[in-house]
Amino acid sequence: MKLLKIQLLCLLCLLSFVFYKTTNALATTSNTTPWPNNTVFYIENKTIPIWDKIQSCIDEINKLTNVKMKKIEISPDSPSAYIYFEYKTGGGNYATSIGYANRPIKIHFNADYRTMHELMHVLGFIHEQKRSDRDNHIEIIYENFNQDNSKWNDSEILKKEENSINLTEYDIDSCMQYWCSAGGTKVPWYKRMFTPNYNNEYITMKYKKDPHLKFGTNEHLSPKDILGINTFYKSNRRLRRRKHKKI
Numbered sequence: 001m002k003l004l005k006i007q008l009l010c011l012l013c014l015l016s017f018v019f020y021k022t023t024n025a026l027a028t029t030s031n032t033t034p035w036p037n038n039t040v041f042y043i044e045n046k047t048i049p050i051w052d053k054i055q056s057c058i059d060e061i062n063k064l065t066n067v068k069m070k071k072i073e074i075s076p077d078s079p080s081a082y083i084y085f086e087y088k089t090g091g092g093n094y095a096t097s098i099g100y101a102n103r104p105i106k107i108h109f110n111a112d113y114r115t116m117h118e119l120m121h122v123l124g125f126i127h128e129q130k131r132s133d134r135d136n137h138i139e140i141i142y143e144n145f146n147q148d149n150s151k152w153n154d155s156e157i158l159k160k161e162e163n164s165i166n167l168t169e170y171d172i173d174s175c176m177q178y179w180c181s182a183g184g185t186k187v188p189w190y191k192r193m194f195t196p197n198y199n200n201e202y203i204t205m206k207y208k209k210d211p212h213l214k215f216g217t218n219e220h221l222s223p224k225d226i227l228g229i230n231t232f233y234k235s236n237r238r239l240r241r242r243k244h245k246k247i
C-alpha cells in the first residue's frame with residue numbers, strides 16, 4: 001500500500017512536470033527563428049542621440065542571457081544578417097523582423113523608451129498581451145479603446161496569437177508587455193480624479209491578480225524575460241557539448 005502511494009506520488013510529480021513544461025512555456029511563434037549560434041551581430045551608431053541607452057541594453061543582454069550581441073563593421077566579409085539602428089522623429093519605435101532573418105534588420109527609434117522591447121523583438125519575442133493565454137491573466141476593456149486608432153489596437157493589443165509558444169508563465173513585468181492604458185481614449189480633465197487611468201488615458205488592460213496595478217513600463221529584463229530568452233537560446237555550453245558528441 002505504501003509503495004502504491006509512493007508510485008502515485010511520483011506519477012503526479014511527473015504529470016505536473018510534463019504539464020508545466022507544455023503549458024507554461026516570454027512568447028514566440030512557431031515560424032520564428034532564433035539567431036544561429038546564439039550570436040546577434042550589430043552595427044554601432046554613436047550618432048544616435050540615445051546610443052548610450054541602446055548600448056546599456058546590449059550590455060544587459062550580454063551579461064544576463066545566453067545571447068551574445070557582437071559589434072561588427074561593414075565589410076565584404078561581414079555576415080548577411082545584422083541589426084542596424086536609425087533615429088528619426090516620427091514613425092514610432094519598431095523593428096523590421098521578429099527573430100532571425102537572413103538580411104540586415106533595422107530598429108527605428110523616435111524616442112528613448114522601449115529600447116529593450118525592440119531588441120527583444122529582434123531576438124524573437126512577441127508582445128506579452130498577444131499570447132494565447134493572455135485572457136487568463138489580463139482583462140481587456142474594449143469600451144476604453146480609442147476608436148480612431150483601431151488599426152494599431154486591433155493588431156497589437158486585441159488580436160491574439162492563438163498558437164504562440166509560451167516560454168514562461170504570463171509575465172506582467174516583461175519588457176514585451178504594453179502599458180495598461182495603451183490605445184486608450186483620453187480621460188476628460190474633470191473625470192481624472194475619479195476614473196482609473198494612466199497618463200490621463202483610460203485603462204485598456206487590467207491585471208487580474210492585481211486590478212489596480214499600473215504596468216508595462218519596464219525597461220530592464222525581468223527574471224522571466226531572462227528565463228524565456230535562455231529557453232529559446234540554450235546555453236552555449238550545452239550546444240558545445242552536443243557538438244562534441246556528434247564528433
Ligand SMILES: [Zn+2]
Nearest residue numbers: 117118121127
Ligand atoms: Zn513591440
